[in-house]
Amino acid sequence: MVAAVGTYALCLFVFPSDLVLRVVGGQGFVASLVALGLLGGWGLSVLLGLHNPLLVRHPTRGVVGLWAVTSLACWAMTPFHGLSGTQQLSADRWIMLIASSAGVVLVAAEGLETREALLSVLRLAVLGAAFCSLVAVLQWVLTLDLSGIIRQSLPGFEVNSTYSVYQPRGALTRVTGTTLHPIELGVVAGMMMPLALALAIQDRSRGAWRRWGPVALIGLSVPASVSRSAVLSVLVALVVFVVLLPARTRASAVVFLPVGALLLVLARPGYIRTLATFIGAGSDDLSVSSRLDDYPMVQKMVAEHPWLGTGGGTFMPLDALDILDNQYLKGAVELGVIGLTGVVAWLVIPVVTALHARHRSADPTLRLVAAALAGAACANAVSSATFDSLSFNMFAGLHALVVGCIGACWIQSGRQPPPVPDPSPPNRS
Template identity: 30%
Template sequence: MRRTPGAGRREKSADRLATKDVGADGWQPVLIRSPTALKVARSDPEPVVLRPRNSSPIDLFTILVAFLALQFLIPARLVIAGLGAVGRPSVAVGILLIFLWCVFALRGGLPPEKQPVRWLMAGYLAVQLVGYAAGYDRRLPDDEASGADRWMIFNVAMVGIALAVADGIRSRRQLDRFLVALVGFSSVMAAVGILQFTRIVDLTQYIRIPGLSRNSALIGVGARGDGDFARVAGTANHYIEFGVVLSLVLPIAMHYAFFSPPGRTRIVRWLMVGLIGSSIPLSISRSAILTVALAMTLMAVVWPWRRRYNVLVTTIVATAAFHVVNRGVLGTIKALFTNVDNDPSIQNRLSDGAYVMELWAQRPWLGRGVGTVLPDRYILLDNQLYGSLLAGGVLGVAALIAFFAVPFFLGRSVRLRGADEETRHLGQALAVVMPAAFLASGTFDSFSFATFVGVVFIVVGAVGALWRVESISPRLPMQLRESGDQYVNTPLTADLKARLRRANSELKDKARRARGG
């Protein structure tokens, strides 16, 4: 049964957003105002964080975009002096946002709609606190205690980002603007990587910001393969992180390119897709190739055959052009998969298993404590699943799986029940990020890299925001493909009972005609 394009739901959502005392428009809390202005603010449908005299307000959306800028434009190894690994300016923004979210939650001003991401973040943070307590229960040495403290600060900040996006985005238009900003900043990081690869300039070496210092030497341009091909990291902390992050953002970038208006906007968005897609191989990373392969495969599941064909042909042409311009790079990447028996990085990962199981058996349920499995003291683990197993035990691994699984199913729910094709396609584009990120986490210690973690938490929040502003519910019927739809197929299970009845009726008719003949 087909619904009309969700006009009723959108009108109800608009009515809720127009309410002055509750709702998503009331998210941004007033913190600094004159007493007179404070009285007015109580009835203001869009209170702000800070309104300097004679200037525009600084609202939550501005802070979220500032987080993206700090995350992607500043090299990952530049930190606030004295704070160490958690001193990235973007982490400080996350701490600010979790504080603002808590203030407004205490005031009863969160959006009234159901928000599964709140429960997910509460459960995830609770498990981290249990692991934190479990670590201190075994009387941590100083270096492990510092690692546990850094882990908790970082995770609290990232939870703040996810909650701010999930509850602070006021409308679908604002969510689209925020995700386009994510794509834009990612393409800037990709452009920095291209400049590094072509040896034109390494911009990260020239960035100097007062108050920030290098936590360690900038990674620079590396080399891999028989031809010593350059592998780049852009502004990320490592080559693997660079490739994986761009692989996660690519489906979102393609979504906004597909649904862009004609003209300059469409050209710019496809240019960003080109920058991101062409930069992924420059990391020369197995993790990045596996991540983008899974993400694009899951996107292709919902596309009609014509769209799959168009994307496949474009990919083949782009790959051929890349091979002509950068001879040998694709061969080096191919060797990463065909020469695994002689690859020391693969062999080291495989040999870690026995030692990991031995350590895990000592504390199987709650682990050794979050943030305490340090490479200098234990082992360098290129596998986040192993790391979570040792640090958090069975409970930690369960929390990690739930962290990736819940947003995936929320995004899939939007894909199945969204009011229009664009909404359903965006739901799928956000959903595929989670299994792709989970796969990547099995190939490197992903939660040790702030840019990766920041992007994943942003997507978790974006899924929650989309689920809320589109008023998605499991009780809503699945949507069928309309005649003009070009990007999303009818779900296999949509209107399943009616389709089975029709098929059964057709079989009976054929049997009846056969007997009559």
């Protein structure tokens, strides 16, 4: 299972997420095809009696089940909404997204049965994220676009995006790496940062460059994206991770993290000034004002289809300013109250599951990994309020991988004896 899930993790970051198999459509990017294969393999192993899912229980399976059931209920009603052909295809794509996510969650959670298997997959994921970040750094520093070379190397695949690799933001230019958009690049970097740090702390038998090189590359993706969402993602992920570290390690992190932040600022002069300009603009900033204008529009559309919406992915505004840069609002419009319940569960419950897995584990390494996964999942949930996260292939695929690994942590922590409290009385001298 390590090879299967590890292949998915590498494909997720190495192959540009806008490169799709045209006959499949928007969900036909390489990592999604691998994920659908994982789901098929899991189902076949169950049918042949090679795997009994009833022998293991994990909340992440319930979460993906709830998301699937609520979304399928919304999808079943799409023929009655008078959707266009494009909207119906997008609704079908939403169901494919759920199927591919389910494949990753089920195989990762139930197939990564040991701590070593889980660590191996996370190493491959961090390696893939470092490659994506390297592509972004080369785009930023040398205007060398390796993603374009990769796009030309896969026959049968086509680019399914109108976004440019280089996008102006104030006085700076931001880049995409192998993601679809700079916002996605920055948010994904924030999600991966605690995982990269956890492995750098844990894998002390490896050389310094192999441990800290990925951390540096992933960190450089944040200023390369010139994104407020990226800053929010990395802050949330690191705060959660650092708070959950052992006391001595936490003290070291509190000392060194500001140094790392200073180096990032020095690496991209003008970065803080540009972000401060956009943040200080408040509602005068077009991106902020358009988000504030979304609320009356969302309220009106939800009132038209309050319970099941019109189907996942069916909101396609003609005016670009009406795009909902908030996955929760988008979920409310497309899926109604019932479908939104599944989306919220998919994004939020894994955070609680990771925290619980860490709490009931006595293994220091597993506790460290669970803390990193909790930070990543929390960044996912918070950042989803700043952009329509599940519309971006790499983010959606990485979230599925994080949820699957959280499921593996949960199962492994349940196999360990609970921590035994010290019976000796406290020293009152």
